[in-house]
Amino acid sequence: MSDNAARPEVAAVVVAAGKGLRVGGDLPKQYRRVGGRAVLTRTLAALAASPRIARIQPVIAPDAAAFFRDCVAELEPALRQKLAEPVPGGATRQQSVAAGLEGLARSGAPDLVLVHDAARPFVDEGLIGRAVAAGAEHGAAVPGTPVTDTIKRVEAIAPGIGRVRETPDRENLRAVQTPQSFRFGPLLAAHRRAAAEGRDGFTDDGALAEWAGLAVVVFEGDLRNRKITQASDLMEADRAFSGEAVAVSDAPMTTYVTRLGTGFDVHAFTEGDHVWLGGVKIPADRGVLAHSDGDVALHALTDALLGAIADGDIGTHFPPSDERWRGAASDQFLAHACALVRARGGRIDHLDITVLAEAPRIGAHREAIRARIAEITGVPLSAVSIKATTTEKLGFVGRAEGLAAQAAATVRLPEVEVDTGSETAERRS
Structure with missing residues (x-):
């Protein structure tokens, strides 16, 4: 005592x-x-x-x-x-x-x-x-x-x-x-x-x-x-x-609406010895042609979050004409999108990414990618999904000319429920 x-x-x-x-x-x-x-x-x-x-x-x-x-x-x-x-x-x-x-x-x-x-x-x-x-x-x-x-x-x-x-x-x-x-x-x-x-x-x-x-x-x-x-x-x-x-x-009482945003990104292969996917550097026999680090997974995910809050796309916030972003790490793009969601009182519920590529294979890097995305976005590991597929030798991905990613982000945004008396309560974002 x-x-x-x-x-x-x-x-x-x-x-x-x-x-x-x-x-x-x-x-x-x-x-x-x-x-x-x-x-x-x-x-x-x-x-x-x-x-x-x-x-x-x-x-x-x-x-x-x-x-x-x-x-x-x-x-x-x-x-x-x-x-x-x-x-x-x-x-x-x-x-x-x-x-x-x-x-x-x-x-x-x-x-x-x-x-x-x-x-x-x-x-x-x-x-x-x-x-x-x-x-x-x-x-x-x-x-x-x-x-x-x-x-x-x-x-x-x-x-x-x-x-x-x-x-x-x-x-x-x-x-x-x-x-x-x-x-x-x-x-x-x-x-x-x-x-x-x-x-x-x-x-x-x-x-x-x-x-x-x-x-x-x-x-x-x-x-x-x-x-x-x-x-x-x-x-x-x-x-x-x-x-x-x-x-x-x-x-007024705060209620929430769930929104789903999607994103897509593609980059062509060029000379190099690695690619960035989901914030993880993966050894490869080629690199990608891009203004930034060319991380298709993070670019697609950034667009998905921006889409969920209807705030343009990655090019709106980080234009390729701006030399500040030449060779930039894409984690800052994703972090910026997350900050915009939270600035509106939003909550990120789930992130889902599919990588389309013949190579490199991401199986051995899957958990590292999930962990890195969870770290960047500040969501639980259980709220991050990463998958990969090929295109059965069809198209530019099938010809191994480049790789792509598509993403979906589920977020909740606040609405305000207003008591209008005898009328049905209105909700506004």
């Missing part, structure tokens, strides 16, 4: 590494938007705004860095200062919490740690205060709310059928929430012991603490502190936060 026992240093671990796809779509629920802001942004904002919490350790999926950066960009600068660099999570929630605890340990162990689910954006200062007080007094404490439904303990006897074995007294039952509060050292030790013994089935830290022999208390939770799990939860949260936004600022 810190010198001032009445005010222990408190850190929070925010678990945001899950896939969370039960809400529908292919975007994890913590990155879905409710009331115009990402769920994770709202959760981080609520925790960072608490004067009781000194720092926050986010835990995210290894391929979600771009999504996380977008969430953090929506926070006020003062709140961002409490955020540590995110650490990658594991295959289970337990592994992700352990990664967050180890991240805190490396930067200086706090007295208390609050472990909170990213998908609980309704956490408020009252609940945070009760968590800190209970954790400081008891060492291990979890918030709980009364169970209103009758609970049956059953034994499965057939698919979808269970025989009732017990009806617990619901007066003694609590539905457990987060943030859960612990003295940091004992919880870290419990996680390390569980990992060493191969115990990886705990779905919350209260259960793990019980297994480790810690006495866990339940303090008063908050029925409003619900977790977003299903599509209906997401819709209810969107309505709740949208209503809050209108009540506070009368600002």
Whole structure:
């Protein structure tokens, strides 16, 4: 405990590494938007705004860095200062919490740690205060709310059928929430012991603490502190936060439209010993004739993004008549297009490229190309696809006179929904 026992240093671990796809779509629920802001942004904002919490350790999926950066960009600068660099999570929630605890340990162990689910954006200062007080007094404490439904303990006897074995007294039952509060050292030790013994089935830290022999208390939770799990939860949260936004600022609710842009590029072969594809230098028996580095994949992808926002093409922004771009690396063209998308409040969801060439073969370079494009664009690796094909000896590609690429980019752009009273709400980009 810190010198001032009445005010222990408190850190929070925010678990945001899950896939969370039960809400529908292919975007994890913590990155879905409710009331115009990402769920994770709202959760981080609520925790960072608490004067009781000194720092926050986010835990995210290894391929979600771009999504996380977008969430953090929506926070006020003062709140961002409490955020540590995110650490990658594991295959289970337990592994992700352990990664967050180890991240805190490396930067200086706090007295208390609050472990909170990213998908609980309704956490408020009252609940945070009760968590800190209970954790400081008891060492291990979890918030709980009364169970209103009758609970049956059953034994499965057939698919979808269970025989009732017990009806617990619901007066003694609590539905457990987060943030859960612990003295940091004992919880870290419990996680390390569980990992060493191969115990990886705990779905919350209260259960793990019980297994480790810690006495866990339940303090008063908050029925409003619900977790977003299903599509209906997401819709209810969107309505709740949208209503809050209108009540506070009368600002219109932000919605999004999905747009698809396409691009195509071709370059003829010339003398040389390499070609650039997808930002990767690939050895070849010829080079390409181009004003820049001739990266057909990045050129096509740049045009696809510009097409999605209806902002001209690569020649509009980087004319070949401008000597500044002679021999230029094409990654800056793609980065510029991405910046234009984000400047409009847009989000890049997926990038898909097909290279048409008899040679060089890109199979051995596929993953390097995907990684480089993900790095340039700031999207998860899982959102980048690269394919290659030949033209069965037909055309200029089939005659090995050059190579080409076509690309598609899916982005979401904000619209503003305006309340027009009795009329149908209008939307404008």
